[in-house]
Amino acid sequence: MMFYIGLGIFVNCIWGTAFLIPHILEDTNPTVIALGRYFSYGILSLLIMFFARKHWQGLTNKQWLFAFLFGFVGNFGYYLLLASSIHFGGIVTTSLIIGILPVSLLITGNFLERNIPFRRLLLPILLILSGMLALSVQHKTGTHLAENYLVGSLLAFGALVMWTYFGVGNARFLKHNSEITSNTWALAIGIGCLLQCLISLPFIMIFTDWFSVLFSKPSSSLWSLLGISLFLGVIVSWWAAVLWNRASRNLPIGLCGQLLVFETLSSLTYGFIADWRLPETMEFISIFLVVSGVFIVLRNKW
Secondary structure: OHHHHHHHHHHHHHHOHHHHHHHHOOOOOHHHHHHHHHHHHHHHHHHHHHHOOHHHHOOOHHHHHHHHHHHHHHHHHHHHHHHHHHHHHOHHHHHHHHOOHHHHHHHHHHHHHOOOOHHHHHHHHHHHHHHHHHHHHHOOOOHHHHHHHHHHHHHHHHHHHHHHHHHHHHHHHHHHOOOOOHHHHHHHHHHHHHHHHHHHHHHHHHHOOHHHHHHOOOHHHHHHHHHHHHHHHHHHHHHHHHHHHHHHHHOOHHHHHHHOHHHHHHHHHHHHHHHOOOOOHHHHHHHHHHHHHHHHHHHHHO
16 A cells, blocks of 8 residues: 555645646746646547557447546646636645645545544644635735635635545546556546547637737747646646556545645645745745644544
């Protein structure tokens, strides 16, 4: 089990870089980042499946539907909300709200498996809510800043709900479909993401200005964006998904959820390094309260 725990921690450190990219590309439309990531992931998945047909020949229509669903709630739709949240509310706010995932997954999994008394979750939940409140106090200086924080927070909570559903549903799916390999399932989800990009592209072009923003950039910026898209698509999406599917197949759902705290810690660390600064007082208090709440659950459960 320790190998799979270590594998889960490693994957979450990779996923932490997905928070960093929208943070350092704050002038780039989050939609462009999300589309670049999942076009890369989807095209790679399509190519691998085309040349290695064993990956898709055994999948049923129902399993393809699940791949499309999980591709949205755990990948394309989730990351679109997450990147937009970072754009409006900042990396600290988004990381801390997404950092509630271990608890939201445990509560959801507990409804399904009933393996821990809910009264033991009261203290960590109060700590997490206190951390969120402490962070909100810092953003009440100025109407525009407060509005951005509110929008960013709402988007992050939407992403939290989506990944909670994905985390539980995907783990249960893999346990009940053991004939599907971790790589095959990662590729199937990638193709689902590619379809979603193609479906959403016309609407995004109509209702946003991302097209003009994209092509008004210097060629060097476009090459950088292409490289970032490939990194997010190949490493953060496909490879990390293969590793995570392998870990989640061999670990309890609740424990998988607890490992997500390392995504929060890594994303916060990357953000502070990128900004060349230490956490401010209220940020430090918020981080301490949220992470303490998560680790209390981890200690009590495992």
